[in-house]
Amino acid sequence: MKASVESFRDARTVEQLLTEIRHLSPGRQIRIMHVCGTHENAICQFGFRDLFPDWLTIVAGPGCPVCVCPATDIDMAVRLATDRGAIVATFGDVVRVPARTTLLEAKATGGDCRVVYGIDDAVEIARREPGREVVFFAVGFETTSCTTAAALRRGVPDNFSVLCSHRLVPPALEALVAMPGQGVDGFILPGHVTTVMGIRDYRPLASRCQIPMAVAGFEPVDMLAAILALSRRAASRERPSDPIFNAYGRAVREDGNPVARRIMDETFERCDAAWRGIGTIPGSGHRLRGAYARQDAQRRFDMTPDESIRDTHPGCLCGEVLLGRVEPEDCPLFRSHCNPDMPLGPCMVALEGTCHARYRHGRPARGRS
């Protein structure tokens, strides 16, 4: 396997794939969207955008679960830590996402907020501190949702509950495609989410919208193979027998991970859910089923979202960035007022956020500070 992994990083193969892409002449602009923060980081890290021909644009869609977590949910987590005396445990980048305050600021004023690697670390805190309520703030797409489901299924202590803010990718793609003026010629499907959910969830959309799709992994050859396949299909407008090209066959199967899917189905039901800066997307959230009512922090603490909270800072274009309508560099706050040390918008906070990736890997545009 190790040898295979090296093959997906092979410089000669990368050069050949790039040459193939450059040799295409579609005669029009081709716009390909990915919906995965790790893909954005890979594209930035490998410097692909500088290597592509002028007709090819790769834009980032809503691929960062931390970025799309609504301010109302962050605020509930903050209130659980500050007003309800709960220990709130969550992922490292979630604690820095602004709402009325961040979880990190809540910690500075006495709230008990702890960073964990995964849900099991939060369960362990609950076991060690049986006299305290421990809430795991569960943010993430299907890749994380299945770990929440597995931990709950295995059994958690009575003082443990989950503030559930999981989001699902396929309904978001459906919503994106339905938005007017989106103009996407191809979608790169998110590798990790698809390892869990499989290709089949995308089939109805792929056959209905006729937009080419390709699953990509995270090595340079994985990504370029997907981009080449999409560019070819978009350029020729050919309709291959399988509208979804799987360039990540070593990890992605048609049905994904059936055990994970089943455990998720037993634990969650789908609900309409808000995406920060985008709005409510039907059927795009996971909420705990009735059998897990005791572990549902929102019910347990009778929390109501405070809808008066602003989703974005004035002038922040994160909502437009998440939809791929503007580039981070187009935002007047980017780099000057909003940076990883002092993030004003969610896309600058999270490691998978498009603004964060561009800040870290990008070069300042000419004429900009």
Add this chain to the structure above:
Amino acid sequence: MCLGIPMKLVRVDGTVGTAEVDGVSRKVMLDLLPEAAVGDYVIVHAGYAIQSLDEKEAKETLALLAGAGLLEGGP
């Protein structure tokens, strides 16, 4: 946070395993991948193995690229 890391499974004890990458080893939960065996490469996310990597499929992808004339000489 959504970082899946390919790791090699070196120990399995029921639903708990140990996986290694680049000299780093850590506990991984196998609840979502009960069939995983020692020697498998798995993608680890937030402490859980979420999928196994299939070497045969990896070779097929590379062969497909070569077959499409993309990788002259092939891997």
